[in-house]
Amino acid sequence: MIMNVVRSRVAFAFLMMIAAGGCSSPPIHSLSRGGTTIVIDASQSRVRLFNRDGRANALTLTADSDRPLPQERQSQADFPRRGGVYTWLAPQSQWIDPVTGHPRRWPPELAMDAGPTQVLAVDSRHLKLLGPPLASNVRQQVEWALHDDGSLQLAVCLLPAGEPAKPWSPWVITGVRSDTVVAVRAGSVHFKDSAYEVIWHRAVTERDGWLLVNLRDIAIKGKVFLNSQPIIAAWRDGQWLVRVGQESSAVRHADDAPVELYFDPANDYFELEFVGPYRPVTSDGANQWIEQWHIVPTATPELRAIDRFVTR
Numbered sequence: 001m002i003m004n005v006v007r008s009r010v011a012f013a014f015l016m017m018i019a020a021g022g023c024s025s026p027p028i029h030s031l032s033r034g035g036t037t038i039v040i041d042a043s044q045s046r047v048r049l050f051n052r053d054g055r056a057n058a059l060t061l062t063a064d065s066d067r068p069l070p071q072e073r074q075s076q077a078d079f080p081r082r083g084g085v086y087t088w089l090a091p092q093s094q095w096i097d098p099v100t101g102h103p104r105r106w107p108p109e110l111a112m113d114a115g116p117t118q119v120l121a122v123d124s125r126h127l128k129l130l131g132p133p134l135a136s137n138v139r140q141q142v143e144w145a146l147h148d149d150g151s152l153q154l155a156v157c158l159l160p161a162g163e164p165a166k167p168w169s170p171w172v173i174t175g176v177r178s179d180t181v182v183a184v185r186a187g188s189v190h191f192k193d194s195a196y197e198v199i200w201h202r203a204v205t206e207r208d209g210w211l212l213v214n215l216r217d218i219a220i221k222g223k224v225f226l227n228s229q230p231i232i233a234a235w236r237d238g239q240w241l242v243r244v245g246q247e248s249s250a251v252r253h254a255d256d257a258p259v260e261l262y263f264d265p266a267n268d269y270f271e272l273e274f275v276g277p278y279r280p281v282t283s284d285g286a287n288q289w290i291e292q293w294h295i296v297p298t299a300t301p302e303l304r305a306i307d308r309f310v311t312r
Contacts (some may be wrong), residue, residue, distance in 0.1 A: 034150030179225035187228025225257035250277030
């Protein structure tokens with residue numbers, strides 16, 4: 001109950017800051033339609049609030065969410081995990097250090113992780129942002145549009161900023177804590193570390209084509225890759241946040257899969273990820289990933305409440 005009050009106050013504070021004009025040429029944008037509100041911080045390229053009918057925030061924000069932005073070169077240990085929803089480029093093995101020009105698997109380039117972004121279009125239900133040029137000669141264009149029924153469409157388009165040397169995939173991530181119940185569709189699963197398979201199976205229950213993941217049962221850092229229908233559902237505070245990605249048989253990079261789950265239990269931080277097709281980055285915007293978001297209220301993490309999003 002206390003956490004629900006805190007989350008409601010955080011959401012209220014966001015909306016009050018916007019209403020009061022707390023930011024000049026505001027980096028924080030609020031969109032509303034069909035009972036749904038989304039708050040996007042363009043200064044950090046983060047979705048910070050997504051709720052419906054005044055309910056609790058369906059997104060998780062961590063204690064790092066209001067920390068100052070990191071410097072460009074930081075270690076893995078002190079890189080902030082802010083939560084919300086954010087977009088990167090995949091595969092991680094192709095990341096480039098913007099200072100040295102050499103490969104760098106971690107941390108992510110600051111411009112990719114946190115912008116800032118340029119507003120291309122905005123109204124009460126639609127926002128389009130363009131990220132800065134990255135060391136890979138790619139820019140991220142991210143667009144949110146609320147529908148009349150309160151659902152949301154997110155489109156990420158990769159565009160050239162120079163001559164990208166390699167294809168890339170859009171990568172959309174939701175950060176959550178262990179108080180979240182996670183459901184993904186069953187499919188083939190693989191692991192970079194085969195020993196992690198035992199940990200995975202201890203934490204997962206299969207039911208009616210769904211894999212229910214108990215994050216509290218995962219005690220070791222690791223990652224799981226699933227070739228499955230692109231649906232990720234996260235239940236907390238009496239509601240499911242359901243992300244439904246576009247169906248695509250297009251190839252991913254060998255390092256990736258359509259659905260990926262990253263576990264960092266020592267920091268109580270977990271990432272729910274979609275990785276789009278691995279394609280050349282061209283000016284026609286063909287390298288694009290589209291997903292739909294839905295909020296489904298239900299007192300318990302009942303799978304029947306979200307079965308309608310499954311393609312049979």
